[in-house]
Amino acid sequence: MLSQRPERNEADAAQTPLSTWFLGPKAEQADLWRELIQYVFDDYIHWRRNYFPHDPVIISRSARRSDAHADGIDRLTSDLDRSLARLKAHFPFYSPRYVAHMLSEQSLPSVLGYFAGMLYNPNNVTEEAAPVTVQLELEVGCWIAEMLGYDPELSWTHICSGGTIANIEALWAARASQFVPFIVKEFAVEHGLDLRVTPANGVEAPIVELDNQALIGFRPDESLVLFKHLARHLVDVRGVAPKEAMREINDHVADSAFNVGKRGFLKIHQALGMQPVIFVSAAAHYSVKKAADILGYGSDSVRAVPVTPQFRMDVECLKDAVLGLADDEYIAAVLAIIGTTEEGAVDPLHDILRVRQQAAMQSNRFFWIHADAAWGGYFASLLRSNAEGARRWEGSLDGLARMHIDEAGAREPLHVEVTVRDADGRPRRDYRSYSCAWDDPEVYKSLLSLRFADSITVDPHKLGYVPYPAGVVSFRSGFVTELLAQRAQYISDIGEGGVNIAERVEIDAVGPYILEGSKPGAAALACWLAHSVVPLSRAGHGQLIRTTAIAAKRLVRHLELHRLLFEDYEAVTGVESSQPFSFVPLMEPDTNIVCFVAVPMAWRGAELVPAGATLETVNALNRGLYSRLSLDPDSAPMAANYVQQFFVSRTEFIDEQYSAESISEVLDSLGVTQDDYRCHGLFVLRSTVMNPLYAEAQQPPSSTDYLAELVQFLHQSTSAVICA
Numbered sequence: 001m002l003s004q005r006p007e008r009n010e011a012d013a014a015q016t017p018l019s020t021w022f023l024g025p026k027a028e029q030a031d032l033w034r035e036l037i038q039y040v041f042d043d044y045i046h047w048r049r050n051y052f053p054h055d056p057v058i059i060s061r062s063a064r065r066s067d068a069h070a071d072g073i074d075r076l077t078s079d080l081d082r083s084l085a086r087l088k089a090h091f092p093f094y095s096p097r098y099v100a101h102m103l104s105e106q107s108l109p110s111v112l113g114y115f116a117g118m119l120y121n122p123n124n125v126t127e128e129a130a131p132v133t134v135q136l137e138l139e140v141g142c143w144i145a146e147m148l149g150y151d152p153e154l155s156w157t158h159i160c161s162g163g164t165i166a167n168i169e170a171l172w173a174a175r176a177s178q179f180v181p182f183i184v185k186e187f188a189v190e191h192g193l194d195l196r197v198t199p200a201n202g203v204e205a206p207i208v209e210l211d212n213q214a215l216i217g218f219r220p221d222e223s224l225v226l227f228k229h230l231a232r233h234l235v236d237v238r239g240v241a242p243k244e245a246m247r248e249i250n251d252h253v254a255d256s257a258f259n260v261g262k263r264g265f266l267k268i269h270q271a272l273g274m275q276p277v278i279f280v281s282a283a284a285h286y287s288v289k290k291a292a293d294i295l296g297y298g299s300d301s302v303r304a305v306p307v308t309p310q311f312r313m314d315v316e317c318l319k320d321a322v323l324g325l326a327d328d329e330y331i332a333a334v335l336a337i338i339g340t341t342e343e344g345a346v347d348p349l350h351d352i353l354r355v356r357q358q359a360a361m362q363s364n365r366f367f368w369i370h371a372d373a374a375w376g377g378y379f380a381s382l383l384r385s386n387a388e389g390a391r392r393w394e395g396s397l398d399g400l401a402r403m404h405i406d407e408a409g410a411r412e413p414l415h416v417e418v419t420v421r422d423a424d425g426r427p428r429r430d431y432r433s434y435s436c437a438w439d440d441p442e443v444y445k446s447l448l449s450l451r452f453a454d455s456i457t458v459d460p461h462k463l464g465y466v467p468y469p470a471g472v473v474s475f476r477s478g479f480v481t482e483l484l485a486q487r488a489q490y491i492s493d494i495g496e497g498g499v500n501i502a503e504r505v506e507i508d509a510v511g512p513y514i515l516e517g518s519k520p521g522a523a524a525l526a527c528w529l530a531h532s533v534v535p536l537s538r539a540g541h542g543q544l545i546r547t548t549a550i551a552a553k554r555l556v557r558h559l560e561l562h563r564l565l566f567e568d569y570e571a572v573t574g575v576e577s578s579q580p581f582s583f584v585p586l587m588e589p590d591t592n593i594v595c596f597v598a599v600p601m602a603w604r605g606a607e608l609v610p611a612g613a614t615l616e617t618v619n620a621l622n623r624g625l626y627s628r629l630s631l632d633p634d635s636a637p638m639a640a641n642y643v644q645q646f647f648v649s650r651t652e653f654i655d656e657q658y659s660a661e662s663i664s665e666v667l668d669s670l671g672v673t674q675d676d677y678r679c680h681g682l683f684v685l686r687s688t689v690m691n692p693l694y695a696e697a698q699q700p701p702s703s704t705d706y707l708a709e710l711v712q713f714l715h716q717s718t719s720a721v722i723c724a
């Protein structure tokens with residue numbers, strides 16, 4: 001199954017301003033939205049009426065005029081009004097003033113797609129309940145797979161309710177694949193077969209001679225085709241008829257002591273005498289522990305790898321842990337986070353792949369790599385042009401990263417000019433301008449390495465600007481469907497010659513291979529329309545991603561400039577502070593999330609430096625600040641959100657999660673001690689910079705730099721907290 005992608009002119013796509021796709025903070029495009037939503041509804045009405053047009057009406061005009069009917073409608077409208085009134089207490093996620101959680105605008109195509117889908121109400125669990133939208137889901141899967149660098153013909157991608165489910169499903173598939181070599185060895189022993197296989201170190205050997213360590217460290221690529229190898233062996237060497245071979249293997253799988261889905265983990269772990277370990281950086285989303293819990297690994301099996309001061313996985317630590325693993329432990333999976341939830345940091349997937357290669361060679365141990373790109377997956381769209389096709393792969397990763405940085409134009413300097421005006425509106429001084437670019441080769445290399453991960457999570461309901469619920473899980477090999485299908489169909493097609501992962505599997509359904517049951521076809525249509533209109537390439541969705549990445553960089557520059565311009569901020573905001581202060585960004589954003597802390601400062605000559613306040617003081621200051629830049633959903637009065645000028649979110653770093661040693665650079669930049677941090681932790685302000693319109697807002701007629709205004713508001717608020 002391969003999608004027919006509409007031919008699209010990249011140059012045209014590039015010229016469409018991003019604001020075309022959104023309602024706008026003042027609902028500027030309300031007329032267009034009304035017209036198109038009406039259009040979808042009218043179209044739907046005609047579809048109904050044209051089905052057996054001679055059928056009589058059931059809800060007659062007179063019935064619709066009856067008092068009883070009218071009473072019902074009155075009740076509906078009055079409750080509707082009440083619910084609409086309650087919704088006014090909603091926070092303005094769409095506004096450029098909302099720089100808090102991972103929430104923003106929804107795109108017009110996604111809303112139209114969802115609305116249309118909702119009317120038809122398909123259930124994408126099966127084609128019978130969704131004759132159209134299952135196909136659309138598979139097409140979206142191909143587009144997203146291609147964006148990530150997978151071969152859309154060999155991989156398997158589908159939509160689910162979100163990143164949590166996607167992570168669980170990916171680890172579920174990893175679990176299923178990990179025990180295949182045991183099942184096959186069991187079969188070979190029972191039937192006295194001389195089946196030769198290739199373990200992690202690449203040295204071919206009879207499977208019956210491999211020990212548990214070698215079997216559990218099999219390459220996922222090999223595990224996924226092992227049943228086919230076995231079937232081929234039975235047919236070629238034993239002269240068994242293909243059908244008979246299939247039946248024998250299926251019967252064996254069903255009864256195997258290593259059928260983890262059927263037997264559960266307890267027996268298998270007892271038999272093996274080994275405990276699973278899942279490695280993930282200390283910045284992991286809590287869904288990873290949930291997955292370990294649900295899959296029977298136990299959340300204790302999740303081992304946090306320390307982070308670097310950039311909040312990326314410290315791969316040296318991973319390497320030590322992997323190579324130093326105890327004999328009675330095995331690796332169930334290693335996760336790379338592409339955009340951590342709190343910091344937007346991108347783990348160096350390319351380095352994790354190198355560790356895997358080293359483990360294969362040194363200790364005959366391979367492992368499943370899952371990339372949790374729920375947040376950062378769409379950044380891959382920056383690296384794809386329609387013309388190039390995602391799969392072309394030439395030269396070294398370094399060369400490729402450089403090429404992509406240049407092509408994506410991210411080096412293009414961005415000048416941030418903070419012009420502070422006096423009471424008469426005149427610019428006070430001509431400030432130096434700062435340029436910034438989104439061009440870290442490590443981030444590029446990691447994104448370009450996604451294609452080598454065994455599975456990937458991406459959330460369209462985050463940076464895809466699609467309504468909830470829409471997550472995506474993508475597998476490098478479509479063969480996982482054969483393991484996840486409740487009925488074993490592994491060898492339905494044995495194929496000619498050698499069997500390898502580069503063989504196609506026909507996937508024309510969704511339901512049999514997924515964790516969830518009923519699920520909205522509307523979500524598939526929303527994703528389909530969104531990604532068809534705005535393709536997942538540099539000139540399409542990449543523009544959207546790029547503008548947010550650059551906006552995040554701008555916010556960081558604005559926060560840094562504050563320290564240089566402190567006195568001017570005072571003059572402009574009209575607040576005189578008893579104590580100088582400033583804002584310290586904790587790192588350069590890898591994606592588009594900015595973490596920062598307000599810190600009391602002291603003058604050293606003409607320069608402001610951290611005053612060396614205790615963390616109790618610093619945390620209290622930031623808590624106070626947070627309360628002025630957020631609303632408590634439980635206690636905010638209805639009107640509060642109309643006067644709330646800006647929203648940010650927050651997080652707390654503690655030594656148990658990020659050790660003082662691992663983030664010592666960050667602590668130094670704040671002028672706080674490691675001991676103090678171990679004792680009190682660090683309260684951090686956090687801004688997800690994902691509104692698509694910051695750049696356009698700076699242009700006339702709006703001419704508003706919301707991120708600069710945010711820093712001014714932070715200045716006023718900090719001053720107020722300090723005085724209070």
Ligand SMILES: *Cc1c(COP(=O)(O)O)cnc(C)c1O
Nearest residue numbers: 162163164285339341372374375
């Ligand atoms: C958001 C997120 C998840 C969970 O996704 P949901 O869609 O909320 O279930 C998992 N991992 C990361 C890195 C995330 O940012």
